[in-house]
Amino acid sequence: MGYKIKIIKKDQYSISKWSGGQTTELYIYPENSKYKDRNFMWRISSATMDIEESTFTHLPGFARELMVIDGETTLEHEGKHKVTLRTFEKDSFMGDWTTKSFGKASDFNLMTSKDCSGSLEVFEVKDKLCIKLENGENRFNVSQYFYPVGGSIEIQIKDDRFHVEEKDLFLIDYSYWKEKIDIMNNSPNAIKIITAVVKY
Template identity: 45%
Template sequence: MIEIIKSDNFKKSEWSGGTTTQLYIYPKDADYQKRNFKFRISIATTELTESNFTKLQGIKRVISILEGKMDLSHKDKYDITLAPYEIDRFSGDWDTVSKGKVKDFNLMLKDCDGDFLYKKINSTENIILGEKELIFFIYCISGKIEISGDLLLENELAVGKGKNIKVSGKDSKIFYGHITEL
């Protein structure tokens, strides 16, 4: 079964540098502020030219850019510049500074593992996530796609269980990912 989460159901809040929109949190009764989640998918808008990432002890982070360009500096680790759809994976307890006004897509993982990738969809394809069933998600960046008979529109998120997902679309862009070891 696939759950389609419409943008009307996303939870938006303010932070010191802009806004954050929580698309999904697991378990569903978890609270980001209490850090009692297994994973969280969100979109953040940064209005400052420079900001410090909140330190998130014990949380793995995966981030990509939807709009703009971001320079990330992970103190004593590495520096990276991200353009749209490029991805960085790092530890939430690192000292991280970002430069650039951007809109970014985030996956936070606590006591579990997961990842996401970017893909253009121009036909019918199978997205193979692994050998065993796991939680998957697909975020529609632009266009619309069909997932096993369900329609996913721009700025909507699909979450479900599976290992091989059939998607179809034309001139559509998505982030797709998985969560394991819950």
């Protein structure tokens, strides 16, 4: 029971190039795995699409969720579906699909292997938000990530309080556990928080 916390700062991220722009790896699990070796269970990243048309990297064996952070892009999955994503809209697709993007944007990505499942959501926080974290089953663990866009936040869990700067990644791991957490907005304007949940 209980939980473990980790805050990954922006200056700890790994940055690389892909054919359509730049990719920033926020987190990969296991932490000693390598994206290029495709030996990870899940990976969280943020990428830019710097040209009008890009072809996504082929990733057989992985499911993907992609959420636009800034701009607008159209994803075309050959023989599957086509969707236009505006800011904080998302799409789910498989890594072995042939996928092209049209339009310049930046995004938030979650890639999961067959050994886990994951999803992305977004919350707006004007002043304070209370979120319930719950896992009543012993058969899997949960890793949940919070990524603030537009300002910094404070996260309170019981008597523990954590400061998270904009675009830092706050990670909480828990198994058989139930708790409410409070998220306080430090900014004068409403901000968005992207949350990724992975069950494994």
